[in-house]
Amino acid sequence: MAENxxxxxxxxxxxxxxVWRALTDYREFGEWFRVKLDGPFVxxxxxxxxxxxxxxxxxxxxxxxxxxxxxxxxxxxxxPYAVDPNVDYSTETPTLVEFRLEKTATGTLLMVTxxxxxxxxxxxxxEAFRKNEGGWEQQMKNIDTYVAExx
Amino acid sequence: xLRKSHKRKVATRQTRAPVFAAxxxxxxxxxxxxxxxGRPHSISELxxxxxxxxxxxxxxxxxxxxxGVVRCARAGRERLFEFDPKPVEDLKEYLELVSEQWDQALxxxxxxxxx
Numbered sequence: 001m002a003e004n005x006x007x008x009x010x011x012x013x014x015x016x017x018x019v020w021r022a023l024t025d026y027r028e029f030g031e032w033f034r035v036k037l038d039g040p041f042v043x044x045x046x047x048x049x050x051x052x053x054x055x056x057x058x059x060x061x062x063x064x065x066x067x068x069x070x071x072x073x074x075x076x077x078x079x080p081y082a083v084d085p086n087v088d089y090s091t092e093t094p095t096l097v098e099f100r101l102e103k104t105a106t107g108t109l110l111m112v113t114x115x116x117x118x119x120x121x122x123x124x125x126x127e128a129f130r131k132n133e134g135g136w137e138q139q140m141k142n143i144d145t146y147v148a149e150x151x
Numbered sequence: 152x153l154r155k156s157h158k159r160k161v162a163t164r165q166t167r168a169p170v171f172a173a174x175x176x177x178x179x180x181x182x183x184x185x186x187x188x189g190r191p192h193s194i195s196e197l198x199x200x201x202x203x204x205x206x207x208x209x210x211x212x213x214x215x216x217x218x219g220v221v222r223c224a225r226a227g228r229e230r231l232f233e234f235d236p237k238p239v240e241d242l243k244e245y246l247e248l249v250s251e252q253w254d255q256a257l258x259x260x261x262x263x264x265x266x
Binding site for chain 1: 242245246249250252253254256257259260261262263264265
């Protein structure tokens with residue numbers, strides 16, 4: 001993963017309408033995302049709530065809904081996993097989360113993109129970073145080992 | 152596991168923004184590229200082959216030093232600069248962790264809509 005954006009694709013054995021509801025109905029979204037939202041998603045409006053993950057209930061959820069194109073596209077900006085109550089994340093540029101839905105023979109293809117982790121064009125940053133890839137690989141191995149030893 | 156991930160992320164986030172900002176300049180990116188060979192370089196070496204003055208190179212190195220991407224060491228009368236990969240590793244680690252959170256969230260979504 002040598003990119004400054006995150007891209008995920010997942011095949012879901014459920015109709016597009018079902019997936020759309022799970023994504024955009026604030027109560028259903030909260031079920032799988034583990035957040036209790038105060039109200040429905042409305043484009044241009046801030047969505048507020050709090051995390052329901054055990055141990056993290058004190059954390060707030062805040063996102064600004066950008067676009068909703070029924071059964072096709074849903075997006076919001078937020079500060080991903082802003083988990084320290086003592087840090088003012090509002091000074092950081094938020095990231096953009098986008099959900100794209102496509103009908104398939106067996107259900108729905110869902111594509112999730114999270115971008116905007118920096119303001120620097122990624123291709124230029126990557127050039128500077130590429131030479132250090134060996135170091136990163138090692139670092140990731142260290143983390144794996146660490147996590148495996150202390151689950 | 153999750154708890155640990157969150158803790159690591161907090162530490163990362165606090166230093167992320169200035170690192171991104173320090174890289175937001177082509178001259179500094181070029182300097183980092185030259186420093187990324189892992190060897191210490193003098194200001195003269197880093198100035199050679201560029202259209203920059205020593206003063207300009209020094210100024211950019213100071214910005215990189217302030218965010219911890221570059222370290223300065225003295226060798227006799229000369230100042231040598233070397234690349235420190237740690238802040239860059241932190242950025243990558245942060246993205247890996249956000250990515251992992253998405254994998255978990257999407258697995259829950261899958262279970263939720265396929266039930």
